[in-house]
Amino acid sequence: MLKASPTVWTGRVLTGLFALFILGASIAPKLAGMPVAAQTLISLGWKADYVLMIGIMELTFLALYLFPRTSLLGAILMTGLLGGAMATQVRVENPRFSHELFAIYLGLFLWGGLWLRDPALRALFPWRRSWALEVRRGLRRLLVFLGRDQALPLHMSDEGAGPGVKGL
Template sequence: MNAKYMTWAGYVLSGLFALFILGASVAPKLLGLPIAEETMKELGWPPGYVLMIGIIELTCLLLYLYPRTNVLGAVLFMGLFGGAMATQIRAGSPLFSHILFGIYLGLFMWGGLWLRDPAIRALFPFRGVD
């Protein structure tokens, strides 16, 4: 695949990831929407953590989107996704739709980064079948 198209595809994936995280997770938490607090309560979180988690998510997203810190942002996001997965396991949520959702987001996030950053492609090369 042409490097130009790979880069553009990476920006598209990263942009879609960013929009999803902003709309589905960060915004409800930072805006104090009741659904965010209710969801956290259903998962067993005590009241008062919603805003802090929203700020952490926004910080990770900004780090991910800034080229000089994109790997740091991706690594921090994976830690956040791991915690979300642990919460879903503890809550007894379904495996493929809830528990593994962090893995799906992580693959999407790293896929966008891999496509748009040649240094990441060099670090994790794709080896085709010979």
């Protein structure tokens, strides 16, 4: 058996933290029929009847996410669920950083853990140290193409550009 790299172990830790949090803070109260789960949904404008269904969906998506063969499908489905949760928080005008953006924070753990533990996903979305410079160059090219290159008077040097991004 191959020894896992520190990158993979970091991904496993992030995945474990995400799974434990979702299980303890969201899935368990819903599946156990705890009053706090129904009260929370009611305060957000949902019927209490949806508690069990949402809990089962969360558990199913989490299980798919935790199994390597279905982890990408699980991450996509869980992202959709987190998007719905975020939309609900926005609709009821809850505080932005503590409530509305909480799904984004969870999504970073979800996708960060998967990206770190899945070499195929890392190959599909590689980390580039010079991404900011590449974005800036792309913007400059777009402005030149549109004939508005004077709108970006900043000189961009090739220092630290990395392979394949030299020159404009």
